Amino acid sequence: MSKRFERALESATDQTLVEPNWEAILECVDFIRGGDIPAKPALALIQKRYHNENPHVAHHALLVLEACVKNCGKKFIDEIATKEFMNDFKNVVIEGAPEKVSNKILELIQCWSFAFREKPEYKIVGDTHSLLKMNGFDFPTLKEADAMFLADSAPEWADGANCFRCRVEFGLLTRKHHCRACGQVFCDKCTNYQMLLPQFGIEKKVRVCGVCYEKQMKKQVL
Numbered sequence: 001m002s003k004r005f006e007r008a009l010e011s012a013t014d015q016t017l018v019e020p021n022w023e024a025i026l027e028c029v030d031f032i033r034g035g036d037i038p039a040k041p042a043l044a045l046i047q048k049r050y051h052n053e054n055p056h057v058a059h060h061a062l063l064v065l066e067a068c069v070k071n072c073g074k075k076f077i078d079e080i081a082t083k084e085f086m087n088d089f090k091n092v093v094i095e096g097a098p099e100k101v102s103n104k105i106l107e108l109i110q111c112w113s114f115a116f117r118e119k120p121e122y123k124i125v126g127d128t129h130s131l132l133k134m135n136g137f138d139f140p141t142l143k144e145a146d147a148m149f150l151a152d153s154a155p156e157w158a159d160g161a162n163c164f165r166c167r168v169e170f171g172l173l174t175r176k177h178h179c180r181a182c183g184q185v186f187c188d189k190c191t192n193y194q195m196l197l198p199q200f201g202i203e204k205k206v207r208v209c210g211v212c213y214e215k216q217m218k219k220q221v222l
């Protein structure tokens with residue numbers, strides 16, 4: 001198990017936090033994207049945290065879950081779109097969790113159900129959404145923008161021996177880095193940009209490559 005992931009999850013879901021610890025949330029995302037910990041055990045650890053009886057810990061765990069679904073790509077989504085996970089997830093609401101926790105779960109199920117509405121392989125999510133609706137649970141207003149990102153979920157992190165842009169060979173003095181937007185692997189010089197990625201729900205500046213930086217800046221200007 002990745003000790004580093006567990007430590008990042010601990011800090012991201014610390015019960016004394018009064019607001020999200022974005023640094024730690026994104027570290028959790030990076031450890032999964034970077035293959036430090038496989039999606040399945042990572043999700044199991046997040047699950048344990050949202051079952052925590054302290055509603056703050058549980059709610060922060062749901063923010064980690066939300067960021068992972070938005071940024072860790074298919075390998076993570078495949079793990080949440082399963083009968084066992086969706087069963088456990090909906091039961092937290094049905095068994096009557098604190099309002100702040102239940103509302104966040106309902107928001108996530110609705111968002112994912114909308115985002116995966118055209119993906120039969122993730123049908124269980126829509127079914128869970130319908131089941132909760134039939135049981136009379138009220139869902140918050142759907143933030144479409146929030147759900148749109150999942151249509152083209154974040155790309156898997158590429159690997160390689162050379163920088164994707166300048167082709168320099170990685171080694172002791174030329175470390176690998178990843179662009180959080182396109183997932184490609186670069187040298188430090190080619191990913192010397194930091195920016196927010198709202199489409200992935202990333203509210204803190206993260207490392208991106210020059211191409212993605214230009215693209216995103218143009219989008220923000222238009």
Ligand SMILES: O=P(O)(O)O[C@@H]1[C@H](O)[C@H](OP(=O)(O)O)[C@@H](O)[C@H](O)[C@H]1O
Nearest residue numbers: 030034157175176177178179185207
């Ligand atoms: O420095 P290293 O020990 O090589 O580890 C690299 C860093 O963790 C990079 O994080 P960053 O992209 O945030 O720099 C990550 O993208 C690479 O995959 C890792 O190999």
Ligand SMILES: [Zn+2]
Nearest residue numbers: 163166187190
């Ligand atoms: Zn380079």
Ligand SMILES: [Zn+2]
Nearest residue numbers: 179182209212
């Ligand atoms: Zn990029």
